[in-house]
Amino acid sequence: METLYLSAENPDTAVIAGKIIQQGGLVAIPTETVYGLGANGLDEAAVAKIFEAKGRPQDNPLILHVSETAEIEKFCHSIPEAAYTLAEKFWPGPLTIVLPARDTVPKRTTGGLSTVAVRCPDCQVTREIIRCAGVPIAAPSANISGKPSTTTAQHVRHDHDGRIDAIVDGGPCRVGVESTIVDLTESRPRLLRPGGITPEQLRSVLGDLVIDKAVTAQIDKDAVVKAPGMKYKHYAPACDVVIVSGSREKAAAYIHSHFEASDRVLCFEEELPLYKDCAPLAYGKESDVSTLSAGLFSALRILDDPGIHRVYARCPIGEGVAFAVQNRLKKAAAFHIIDAEAEV
Helix, strand or coil, rough: CCCEEEECCCCHHHHHHHHHHCCCCCCEEEECCCCCEEECCCCCHHHHHHHHHCCCCEEEEEEEEEECHHHHHHEEECCCHHHHHHHHHHHHCCEEEEECCCCCCCHHHHCCCEEEEEECCCHHHHHHHHHHHCEEECECCCCCCCCCCCCCCHHHHHHCCCHHHHHEEEECCCCCCCCCEECCCCCCCCCCHHHHHHHHHHHHHCCCCCHHHHHCCCCCCCCCCCCCCCCCCCCCCCEEEEEEEEHHHHHHHHHHHHHCEEEEECCCHHHHHHHCCCCCCEECCCCEEHHHHHHHHHHHHCCCCCCCCEECCCCCCCCHHHHHHHHHHHHHHHCCEEEHHHHH
């Protein structure tokens, strides 16, 4: 298969990509979060191609992308007022809402569940592709399953060149981590995955929010989940990743005492001088968490190298977007965390 490359700047791109989606093909689409691997979300055969291309577990639900809030009524029922309030506040944007699914949404899209995750992305060309296709686009992140997510068209090309129909290049993703997911099908709103919309922002609208266990800890591989990325080791390079927490000085002392020639260090820009002999790679500034969010997956993809044995990673602390970065790094490390304060 020859993969077609389309620029978001080309006025014909939305029509071309929309036709491919209509015909059951796979198109990598840009969003503000990460690049998605998209197909007609109402076509089981097309959706099956997503799972095949990614090597994705069949019980891992997909997100339906819509072009505007009004479309959710076509695919969801019993929609609470809170969903419309969130959509008015945060859509288009990096927020996914889990709602009861109508029968028109295939079980392959929902991971066999009676609920479906939906969002309206903050990317004009992708919303126009959805309009041209005339169907919602089911799209998980466009990486090979379990690997670091794709935040540039070049990342998608590395993983899928010759394996999918088209890639739409919309430039680097602004947010850099997958969307926040909130479940509104229970008595209390539940955060299933943190992202660019923070728990604090959600609480300011909802007044209440439960943080699901899967956000902060590894859950059982047999657990039934309502959203992508909740139970499998995720976002990880081929090597082991170990998060080292604690002060800069204690963390550096621990890493230096355990560092081997085949290891690498993933740290904040402010910490680079501490690791000058440890092949450090900075993924952003601790003083500007948005740079960590935007740079994390690109850095993890650089570290996805068979010559690397272990990565010692530094993780931001605190709330807001830092909470989302913590979640992705902990998933990449399979929640392997060393407290340098207790070790040194």
